[in-house]
Each structure stands twice: as structure tokens, then as C-alpha cells.
Amino acid sequence: xxxxxxxxxxxxxxxxxxxxxxxxxxxxxxxxxxxxxxxxxxxxxxxxxxxxxxxxxxxxxxxxxxxxxxxxxxxxxxxxxxxxxxxxxxxxxxxxxxxxxxxxxxxxxxxxxxxxxxxxxxxxxxxxxxxxxxxxxxxxxxxxxxxxxxxxxxxxxxxxxxxxxxxxxxxxxxxxxxxxxxxxxxxxxxxxxxxxxxxxxxxxxxxxxxxxxxxxxxxxxxxxxxxxxxxxxxxxxxxxxxxxxxxxxxxxxxxxxxxxxxxxxxxxxxxxxxxxxxxxxxxxxxxxxx
Amino acid sequence: xxxxxxxxxxxxxxxxxxxxxxxxxxxxxxxxxxxxxxxxxxxxxxxxxxxxxxxxxxxxxxxxxxxxxxxxxxxxxxxxxxxxxxxxxxxxxxxxxxxxxxxxxxxxxxxxxxxxxxxxxxxxxxxxxxxxxxxxxxxxxxxxxxxxxxxxxxxxxxxxxxxxxxxxxxxxxxxxxxxxxxxxxxxxxxxxxxxxxxxxxxxxxxxxxxxxxxxxxxxxx
Numbered sequence: 001x002x003x004x005x006x007x008x009x010x011x012x013x014x015x016x017x018x019x020x021x022x023x024x025x026x027x028x029x030x031x032x033x034x035x036x037x038x039x040x041x042x043x044x045x046x047x048x049x050x051x052x053x054x055x056x057x058x059x060x061x062x063x064x065x066x067x068x069x070x071x072x073x074x075x076x077x078x079x080x081x082x083x084x085x086x087x088x089x090x091x092x093x094x095x096x097x098x099x100x101x102x103x104x105x106x107x108x109x110x111x112x113x114x115x116x117x118x119x120x121x122x123x124x125x126x127x128x129x130x131x132x133x134x135x136x137x138x139x140x141x142x143x144x145x146x147x148x149x150x151x152x153x154x155x156x157x158x159x160x161x162x163x164x165x166x167x168x169x170x171x172x173x174x175x176x177x178x179x180x181x182x183x184x185x186x187x188x189x190x191x192x193x194x195x196x197x198x199x200x201x202x203x204x205x206x207x208x209x210x211x212x213x214x215x216x217x218x219x220x221x222x223x224x225x226x227x228x229x230x231x232x233x234x235x236x237x238x239x240x241x242x243x244x245x246x247x248x249x250x251x252x253x254x255x256x257x258x259x260x261x262x263x264x265x266x267x268x269x270x271x272x273x274x275x276x277x278x279x280x281x282x283x284x285x286x287x288x289x290x
Numbered sequence: 291x292x293x294x295x296x297x298x299x300x301x302x303x304x305x306x307x308x309x310x311x312x313x314x315x316x317x318x319x320x321x322x323x324x325x326x327x328x329x330x331x332x333x334x335x336x337x338x339x340x341x342x343x344x345x346x347x348x349x350x351x352x353x354x355x356x357x358x359x360x361x362x363x364x365x366x367x368x369x370x371x372x373x374x375x376x377x378x379x380x381x382x383x384x385x386x387x388x389x390x391x392x393x394x395x396x397x398x399x400x401x402x403x404x405x406x407x408x409x410x411x412x413x414x415x416x417x418x419x420x421x422x423x424x425x426x427x428x429x430x431x432x433x434x435x436x437x438x439x440x441x442x443x444x445x446x447x448x449x450x451x452x453x454x455x456x457x458x459x460x461x462x463x464x465x466x467x468x469x470x471x472x473x474x475x476x477x478x479x480x481x482x483x484x485x486x487x488x489x490x491x492x493x494x495x496x497x498x499x500x501x502x503x504x505x506x507x508x509x510x511x
Contacts, residue, residue, distance in 0.1 A: 001292050027294045038294070045298050063305075064347075101304030104347065104367045109307040110298045112416050116307075141298055148297030148416075157297075158308050158415030160338045160393045166415075174297075211342020213305035264393070266341050 001026050001146070003153040005191055005245045008146060012187035019177070019187040020139030023146035042138045042145075045108045049097070049120035052107045056096025063102035065284035068214045072096035075222075086129055087229060094121030094225040098218040111148040111157045111174065114206075114213045115167035117221030119144055122175035122228045126182050140182040144174035147194055154246065155253025159206035159265040162256025168217075168224035169201030169252065173245075175224075176231035185236050195241040195248045197231030202248075203255055205263035207270025210281025216271055300417045300511075302361040308394050309339070309346030312413025314366060315510045317355020319421060319433050320398045322507040323407045328378055328400035331356050334385035337393035339413075352396065353380055360511070361417065395422075419510075427469055427478035433510035435464055438481040440495060440504035444470045451498045452479065459491035476502070 002008040002022075012022045028035050055061065059073025072095035075088060082088045094117035101107045107116045123144070127137050148157065151170050156162040176193035180186075185193070201224070209215045241248070262269030271277050302311040321328065333352055335343050343349060347366070354369035356378060365372060373380055387395060392412035399408040410423040421431040424439060431437055438456075442448045449468060456463060462484040470477035486508055495504045 001294070023294065030291065032293075041295060042298060045301065048301050104304050104364075106301060106362060106364065107304055108299055108301050109311060109417060113302060113304050113307040113310065116304075142294060145294035145297040149292045149294060152292050152296065152416065156415065158394070160308060161415065208342075211338075211346060213309075213346060261393075265338050266393075268341075 001149045003150060005147060005150045005194070005249070008150070009187045009191045018139060018181060019146065019190050020142040020181050023142035024139070026146070027142070039138055042141045043134060045110070046134065046137055046141060048106065048108045049124065052097045052100045052105070053093045053120060053124060055105060056099045057092065061099050061103040061105065063212070063214050064104065065212055065214060067209070067212065067280065067284055068102050068218045069099050071218070072099055086125055087226070089125040090121045090225040090229060091222040092121070093125055094118050094221040095218060097121065098221045102214045102218060110144065111151070111170050112159070112167045114159060114217050115171035115221065115224070118168055118171035118224040118228060119175045119178065121221065121225045122179055123182065126179050130183065132182055136182060140178040143181045143190060144178040147174040147177045150246070151249050154249050156256055161264065162253065163204055163259050163263055164206040164220060165201045165204040165252050166256055167206065168220045169198055169204050171221070172201060172224040172228040172231070173198040175228040176235070179228060179232040180235055183232070183236060189235045191245045192239065192241050193231040193235035195243060195245040196234050196239065197228050198248050198252060199241065199243070200227045200230065202252055205259065205270050206265045207263055207272045208265065208267060209272050209277045210284060211265065211267040211272070212284070296416050296418060300361055302417065303364055303366045306346040307417045308413040308415045309343060309348045310351040310366070311361040311417035312394065312415070312419050313339070313348045313351035313396070314355040314359065314361040315417065315419050315433060316396060316398065316409070316411040316413065317352040318358065318510045319411065319419070319507060320400050320407065320409050321356050321358055322510070323409060323424065323439065323505055324400045324402055324405060325505055326402065327358070327376065328356055328402050330379045330381070330401045332381045332383065332399040334383045334397040336385050336387045336391060336395040336397070339394050339396055340384035349382060352398070353378070356400065424478060427471065429467065429469065429478065429480050431480055431482070433507065435482040435484065436486045436509055437507045438483060438487065438495070438504065439507065440479050441476050441502045442479060442498065442500040443502070444474055444477040445500050448498060448500050449479070452481070452495050455491050455494040456481065456483070456487060459487050461485065461487050461491065
């Protein structure tokens with residue numbers, strides 16, 4: 001697999017194929033999996049994503065602590081200025097997947113479980129909007145995987161190592177690049193969409209109440225979806241981010257490495273350390289049984 | 291090497307790929323190293339695992355792995371009760387491991403009868419794990435490939451004998467590593483393979499005079 005997104009984009013440009021095709025070829029190249037298997041497994045992931053959104057939108061799931069659940073359904077029924085729009089659907093999808101996750105239901109970790117809502121939220125809403133075939137969605141998923149794989153190689157995908165920018169931030173960048181592919185943008189535009197999105201999440205800390213993947217994680221997937229839409233919108237309008245995507249990823253890694261441990265999933269700082277955050281955690285935290 | 295499916299996946303029970311799916315795979319690895327269900331497990335949690343593990347279901351995920359449940363098995367949620375039903379006694383503790391240790395790390399000591407095995411492993415994110423020690427020997431194992439582990443007296447010829455057996459079995463070795471704590475003491479041998487070797491090959495390795503124990507751990511998925 002590529003360790004440079006700029007290289008993958010150049011390869012797509014040079015050979016005149018899509019970024020998804022480049023990602024699929026790179027996955028098959030080591031000879032461990034054949035092309036049909038790779039596509040079938042991505043299609044399975046797509047099916048799980050659809051199911052998670054459906055489950056979450058019922059509004060009937062609640063996390064073990066009871067802190068989150070039911071908000072995706074609330075959003076769909078809401079009457080805000082974006083009611084009934086693609087934007088609303090993206091936020092609701094992202095919330096839905098994360099509510100399923102918090103309830104110990106089945107999701108596709110992409111790139112991680114804590115950041116798993118952004119990609120399906122963005123991709124499935126966009127796919128519905130343009131009437132995308134499953135094959136188009138599979139190719140878009142491959143683009144998302146490529147962005148995540150490069151980030152894993154260059155930086156990190158774990159909140160414990162790099163903060164929330166490494167989870168929902170990368171999830172949003174993956175969704176942005178995938179969204180551009182799905183909407184017929186160029187590989188170069190996909191790279192800019194990822195860069196424009198990731199720059200907006202740099203420095204984002206991982207500060208979950210009581211260490212539970214609930215607050216703010218569930219909501220951060222929704223705002224991550226909004227960030228991805230911003231990146232897609234700008235990139236498809238021809239806006240170019242001056243720092244290449246590889247260097248934005250490197251910057252994310254550098255920021256993550258120097259981030260204080262309080263902001264890396266330890267519940268020691270940020271929202272987790274607020275008076276209300278501490279109180280809720282104390283009330284709701286399930287203790288390890290000894 | 292990173293695959294698309296390390297990123298788009300795993301399909302798993304929430305809520306955390308490092309604290310739940312990775313932890314489950316660590317438990318599975320320990321179970322397979324012991325070659326079956328432990329009667330007792332001491333689980334020592336380090337760093338972020340110690341601080342926030344309970345809320346992430348890390349305890350339930352580790353226990354689930356020790357029971358042989360996969361990361362996408364919805365019974366993970368109830369694994370502590372399941373452990374009681376199946377006669378797995380669990381003991382949790384927190385520990386501060388020394389050195390440059392990943393924040394999501396656990397040391398797991400499993401026992402069945404007179405056999406005891408211990409691993410130290412870290413959850414690297416996105417469900418990926420690295421086993422960093424087996425029985426106190428430093429190792430680097432991912433569980434992504436079938437892994438042959440054996441401990442042998444540190445004498446010349448052991449590697450030749452073992453790799454000869456694997457070659458005759460038609461096994462392709464992806465990586466191999468031997469490490470010892472002192473010269474002439476015991477050494478641990480780790481072979482990551484493309485396929486699980488035949489029972490005959492494993493028996494052959496167990497029959498090498500210097501070998502004390504050998505175990506094959508299938509791909510931990």
C-alpha cells in the first residue's frame with residue numbers, strides 16, 4: 001500500500017484511472033487477496049454501514065451508561081434550517097453509527113470505532129443523492145481506505161497516540177476524498193478535499209467523559225461530517241490547499257506526538273475535566289470488576 | 291504492511307477499536323498460546339487501558355477473547371458473566387510497565403492446570419495489535435499471520451532443525467526471530483508463516499530434543 005497520498009494521486013493522474021482504482025490495485029498487488037475478494041469485502045463493509053445507520057436512526061438504542069442515544073432520530077425529525085437537506089442527513093447518519101457503537105452494537109471501524117460515523121454518514125448520504133451504484137461506493141471506500149492507510153503509515157490513527165484529530169479528523173479526511181471520487185471529481189481534487197478537511201481538525205483533542213466513547217465522540221462524528229462536506233465543497237469548486245496532503249498528515253502526526261497525555265483518551269483534560277464532565281463520569285462510569 | 295482492511299474494518303462490536311477490538315484480539319492470542327480455554331487469567335492493565343479501560347469495555351473485550359469470542363461477536367457485551375459460566379476465573383489489576391510502553395498495553399497471564407503462559411501486548415489502533423513479550427522474552431508479533439512459537443535450550447542447530455521440518459512441510463516462512471535472555475539459557479523462537487503447519491510438522495518440532503514447548507497460533511481475526 002502507498003505511504004504517500006501525493007504519489008498515489010500522481011499515479012492515478014499518470015495512468016488516467018481513478019484514485020479508487022489505484023487503491024484497489026495497490027491492495028491486490030502483494031498477492032494476498034484477489035481483486036474480487038477485495039471488492040466483495042468492501043461491499044460487505046458497505047452493507048454493515050447501511051445496517052448501522054438504519055439501527056441508529058430508530059432512536060431506540062442507548063449506551064450502557066445512558067449518556068447517549070436517540071439523538072440521530074431527533075435530528076431527522078428536527079426543524080432547523082438544514083432540515084431535509086443533505087447536510088442534515090450526513091449529520092444524522094454519523095450520529096446514528098456512533099450511537100450504535102456506544103451501545104456495543106456492530107459497526108465498521110473506519111478508521112477506528114470512535115471515528116466510525118463520519119465515513120458512512122457522508123458517503124451514504126452523497127451516494128443516495130447522486131444515485132450511486134454499489135460499485136461506485138466500493139471504489140469510494142477504497143479511496144477512503146487509501147487515505148487512512150497513508151495516515152497510519154505516516155502518523156497515527158489512535159486517539160491515545162494522536163488525539164481526536166487522528167480519529168474523527170482522519171475519518172473526515174477519508175470521507176472528503178471518497179466523496180470527491182463519488183461525485184466525479186479528479187484525484188487531485190480528492191487530495192485537496194482531504195487536505196482542506198484535515199487542516200480544519202488539526203489539534204483536535206481526545207477528551208471523552210470518563211474515557212467512554214460517548215461524549216463528545218458521538219457529536220464529534222457529526223461535526224466531522226460537516227467538516228468533510230466543507231472540504232468536498234471547496235475542492236470541487238477548484239479551491240486548492242497550498243500544503244500538500246502528505247505534509248498536512250505529517251503535521252497532524254507531529255501535533256499528536258507533542259500533545260499532552262491529558263488530551264489523548266485518558267479523560268484527564270478538556271471536556272472530561274470540566275466539573276460537569278467529572279460529575280457525569282463519576283455517576284455513570286462502570287467500574288472494572290475485580 | 292498496511293491493508294485497506296486495516297482502515298475499512300474490522301467489523302466489530304463497539305465502542306473502541308483500540309480498547310475493544312484490539313483488546314479482544316489480545317485475549318484471543320493469549321488463549322491460542324495456551325491452546326485452549328484458561329482456568330485462570332490475571333490481566334494487568336497499563337496506561338490508558340488502566341485509566342479508561344472499564345468505560346471502553348476493555349475488560350469485557352479481553353475476557354471475550356480469552357473465551358474465544360471474535361471482535362464482531364455481540365456476546366462480548368456479556369463476556370464477564372459468560373466467563374463465570376464457563377469456569378474462567380478473572381483477576382484484573384493495574385500495572386505500570388517500565389520502558390517505552392504503548393499506552394494501550396496489557397500483560398496477560400493465563401493458566402490451565404500446570405501450564406502457564408504470559409504475553410504483553412499493545413493495541414495500536416484500528417484493531418491492530420503487537421505482542422511485545424511472550425513469557426518474558428521480547429518479541430514482535432502481530433497475530434496477522436499464523437505464528438509458530440517455541441522455547442528451546444540455546445544450542446546450535448535448533449534453527450536448522452526447525453526450519454528443515456517446516457521446509458519439508460512445504461511451509462513458507464514470512465519472518466523469523468530468535469531471542470534469548472542469556473547465552474546457553476533458553477531462547478524463544480518466533481516464525482510467522484503463510485499457512486498453519488501440519489500436525490506432523492508441529493509434532494516434529496516438539497520432538498527436537500532442545501525444544502521445551504511449541505505452539506502454533508492461527509491468524510487472530
